[in-house]
Amino acid sequence: MxxxxxxxxxxxxxxxxxxxxxxxxxxxxxxxxxxxxxxxxxxxxxxxxxxxxxxxxxxxxxxxxxxxxxxxxxxxxxxxxxxxxxxxxRLYDMESRADLTAAKLLELNPDLLVANAKREQPKESQSGNRTQAKVPVSELPKQGAVHWGNKSGPKLIVFSDFACGYCKRLTGELKKAGVHVEERPISIFGASSRKLAEQVLCADDPSAALHKAYSGAKLESSKSCDTKSLDANEAFAKKHGFSGTPVIVRASDGAVVEGFRQAAQIRAFANPKTKEAR
Incomplete structure (x- = not known):
């Protein structure tokens, strides 16, 4: 040879x-x-x-x-x-349904896909509003969220609907990414989604109820609680043009990406490279 x-x-x-x-x-x-x-x-x-x-x-x-x-x-x-x-x-792996290019681009520049994310991923629903590249997370109430995942990891705020297939798939990738998830339900699928969100939020163990809801298991009747914070979640989503679920927001600066992401992409987004101030 x-x-x-x-x-x-x-x-x-x-x-x-x-x-x-x-x-x-x-x-x-x-x-x-x-x-x-x-x-x-x-x-x-x-x-x-x-x-x-x-x-x-x-x-x-x-x-x-x-x-x-x-x-x-x-x-x-x-x-x-x-x-x-x-x-x-773009290079896609059709068997694993993975965007191989996006993962590498996020590794090279974690902020590169923020502005264009909404054009790259399928949505569960559509809206006439335009998603902003960054949103003011300080406007969100303390209530209305379910916290789970690695509490010592970087925090990501996830807007989701428990009837959303991409949201269900995303939970596994968030686990693998090792991030702290602040999940905020919004009801893009109507009354049934809202009822499920209320059951999760009012459960004795909201984190366990969240994963049970995604599995399709029937939730036990929970005590009544104040669910006005869910209205605040939906108002925030509408105000900032979230056109579907899931939507991932970086808690540190409010940067937004829409749609399903794999663990490597999530890690890169959650841990942006330090850049010199200009």
Whole structure:
């Protein structure tokens, strides 16, 4: 088998000689790496020759269906293993229903998706209002919330409806992310959702009742309590244009993302990189 050095030398020779080498010949040196490390080095060499002014911050060829993920400082793109085809855009894993690009972008810049989040995720309902990039969390009442998760972790305020499928899926990701959740029910599905929210809020153990509600189990009759704070949750959501559920708000600064997010994305959003004051 051709050694890594000889493959790299052949690629360099092909480019240095004016590129008058067929794609088939060039590919013979790039497409048969000795191992995973050899593949990465081959792709890196090919990128450096084709895009000499593009610095390669990181390169990952595992888990992208034959493509390689390339990070160049704050820029993210994908390239095939022969470095012939370059793709810029969203890459989705249809089996796991994961947005692979969003997770990496949030890792590179946690605030990057805040303003555009509402256009990227499906909603349980629609509204004519426009969601704000940041909201004043100080306007929220102390009541009307169920606290659960890692109490020592960064706090996220989650607006949800217990009949919302994406909200149910989100609870598992929030657990994995290790965050402190302040969950505020809003009733986008009407009277039945409001009744369920009241049962959860008035339960002896609201956190346990919350997870029971998401499981679809019937909640035991709870004592009556003041549920006006649920009205305040809904008024806040309407005022700031929340068009569906779930909506995640970073408690530290009021930054907003709408829709389902995976644990890695949640962690990145909850722990934004420190930036110098401007």
């Amino acid at each position: 051709t050694s890594l050095k000889s493959r790299a030398a052949a690629i360099t020779l092909a480019v240095a000689s004016g590129g008058i080498v067929s794609g088939l010949v060039a590919a013979s040196f790039i497409s048969v790496p000795a191992n995973a490390a050899g593949l990465l080095q081959d792709v890196r060499t090919a990128i450096e020759l084709r895009l000499p002014k593009t610095p390669i911050t990181s390169l990952n060829c595992k888990g992208f269906g034959g493509l390689c993920e390339v990070v160049s400082e704050k820029t993210l793109f994908y390239i095939d293993e022969r470095a012939r085809y370059l793709f810029v855009g």
